[in-house]
Amino acid sequence: MLRVCVCVSGGGTNLQAIIDAIDAGKITNAQIVRVISNNKGAFALERARGKGIDAVAISPKDYADRELFNEAFLQCVDEAEPDLVVLAGFLVVIPPVMIQKYERRIINIHPSLIPSFCGTGYYGLKVHEAALARGVKVTGATVHFVDEGTDTGPIILQKAVEVLPDDTPKVLQQRVMEQAEWQILPQAIDMIANGRI
Ligand code: GAR
Numbered sequence: 001m002l003r004v005c006v007c008v009s010g011g012g013t014n015l016q017a018i019i020d021a022i023d024a025g026k027i028t029n030a031q032i033v034r035v036i037s038n039n040k041g042a043f044a045l046e047r048a049r050g051k052g053i054d055a056v057a058i059s060p061k062d063y064a065d066r067e068l069f070n071e072a073f074l075q076c077v078d079e080a081e082p083d084l085v086v087l088a089g090f091l092v093v094i095p096p097v098m099i100q101k102y103e104r105r106i107i108n109i110h111p112s113l114i115p116s117f118c119g120t121g122y123y124g125l126k127v128h129e130a131a132l133a134r135g136v137k138v139t140g141a142t143v144h145f146v147d148e149g150t151d152t153g154p155i156i157l158q159k160a161v162e163v164l165p166d167d168t169p170k171v172l173q174q175r176v177m178e179q180a181e182w183q184i185l186p187q188a189i190d191m192i193a194n195g196r197i
Pocket of ligand 1: 010011012014088089090109111122123127181
């Protein structure tokens, strides 16, 4: 059984997609052992607790500096003894020491077709605002391994989504989630859990 630790910052719809895929048998040989949020008010924590999943909030605001937060965050991950760490809308930079310790064991979902609209400053709605500003006709989502760069690690899965003429950033974000993110993130976890990557 693959032990999965999911890190979140907000609404947690990708976390929900993972939970639902496990319940539906679309992800096999995996269990969520802990959900960690840097944001105490994240609805994702309620989703986890509602399912009886261990859910922990650990905020940088409660630490004197970034280094102390990073140490506490890594300890919080280590305690869960995960085989895989999933960044599902986690808006905190992963400390290099953790990336080395969990090499090829951290994956991230990004709401564009990397290498478009990714890297520093591209997160959440900003990604979709940039895609609409550039006038692309196709966007999508990417699941990739996390390395020391921002959105630079090896790509695992991508799925394209059409941009429609009247799209607003929010409308496009919702379509990318429904048609791409909520499918390829669970799919990637199932592939890893079953030794297909
Ligand atoms: C998702 O769209 C995810 O791809 C994005 O944040 C959103 C979180 O939504 N992540 C990034 O932008 C990372 N660079 P959720 O909390 O409902 O899953």
